[in-house]
Amino acid sequence: MSPHSITAIAILILFAGSFYAVEVAGDYGSGTEPVELVSTVAEQREFDYFALALQWPPTYCSSSTKCCATSGCCRGEDNPSVFTIHGLWPDYNDGTWPSCCSGPAFDANEISTLQSVLDKYWPTLSCSKSSTCHNSKGVFWAHEWEKHGTCAAPVTGDETNYFLTTINLYFKYNVTEVLFEAGYVPSNSEQYPVGGIISAIENAFHTTPQLICLNGALEEVRLCFTKDFKFRDCVGASDCPDYVSLPEADTTRSTGQSLSGHETY
Numbered sequence: 001m002s003p004h005s006i007t008a009i010a011i012l013i014l015f016a017g018s019f020y021a022v023e024v025a026g027d028y029g030s031g032t033e034p035v036e037l038v039s040t041v042a043e044q045r046e047f048d049y050f051a052l053a054l055q056w057p058p059t060y061c062s063s064s065t066k067c068c069a070t071s072g073c074c075r076g077e078d079n080p081s082v083f084t085i086h087g088l089w090p091d092y093n094d095g096t097w098p099s100c101c102s103g104p105a106f107d108a109n110e111i112s113t114l115q116s117v118l119d120k121y122w123p124t125l126s127c128s129k130s131s132t133c134h135n136s137k138g139v140f141w142a143h144e145w146e147k148h149g150t151c152a153a154p155v156t157g158d159e160t161n162y163f164l165t166t167i168n169l170y171f172k173y174n175v176t177e178v179l180f181e182a183g184y185v186p187s188n189s190e191q192y193p194v195g196g197i198i199s200a201i202e203n204a205f206h207t208t209p210q211l212i213c214l215n216g217a218l219e220e221v222r223l224c225f226t227k228d229f230k231f232r233d234c235v236g237a238s239d240c241p242d243y244v245s246l247p248e249a250d251t252t253r254s255t256g257q258s259l260s261g262h263e264t265y
């Protein structure tokens with residue numbers, strides 16, 4: 001492990017400790033919430049459950065050809081061959097979800113200590129800017145916080161705690177490990193039965209995931225949680241064929257720049 005990742009994990013544990021301390025104290029009262037940016041956002045009712053969306057980068061990356069220094073598809077030898085985080089999304093039981101709830105706009109400073117962890121485990125896989133709320137565009141994390149994180153706030157708290165909660169869930173439930181150990185390893189030739197992939201996750205976590213596919217390849221695994229982070233079923237159906245591929249990362253794809261000197265992953 002590099003010194004950077006050790007530092008990142010130490011920070012994570014530190015933050016996680018304070019997060020859980022806060023959670024135990026139940027200190028999520030509205031009295032401590034920052035001033036709202038836009039007061040015209042209609043109140044949305046509180047969500048019912050969370051979906052933790054994890055993406056398989058090689059599948060997503062195969063659908064986009066643009067490369068840029070910030071994209072997790074363009075790191076050459078370091079292109080991820082593990083599930084990475086897409087987001088932690090509040091959902092309603094009727095299949096819809098709240099978005100762009102009232103709350104502070106994304107502030108990069110709030111997550112600066114988590115930057116190396118986010119680059120590694122929650123990378124953007126696109127070179128385009130993402131839509132944020134209030135008609136603007138920003139980085140992937142700005143999109144996730146403003147669209148989804150603000151609506152999760154009654155449970156997860158402020159921006160820092162939203163990202164920490166998500167990373168903690170990701171570390172706790174390692175879908176990559178579960179699939180690899182069940183023999184579902186990256187391959188550009190194998191086709192795997194979706195029923196087997198679902199069973200592997202059911203055996204490990206006692207919950208049924210929702211799977212999302214793209215052109216016959218597994219693109220996303222979604223795990224759903226109650227608001228106190230116990231597993232529950234997702235509402236949406238899987239959209240995969242009976243057999244799917246789990247493609248390998250394309251390590252030839254890079255921006256051509258050496259990342260070793262200044263990047264932390």
Ligand SMILES: *[C@@H]1O[C@H](CO)[C@@H](O)[C@H](O)[C@H]1NC(C)=O
Nearest residue numbers: 082170171174175176177180
């Ligand atoms: C999850 O498991 C994979 C495969 O064993 C491993 O490479 C990866 O580092 C693990 N991820 C986390 C966040 O611990």
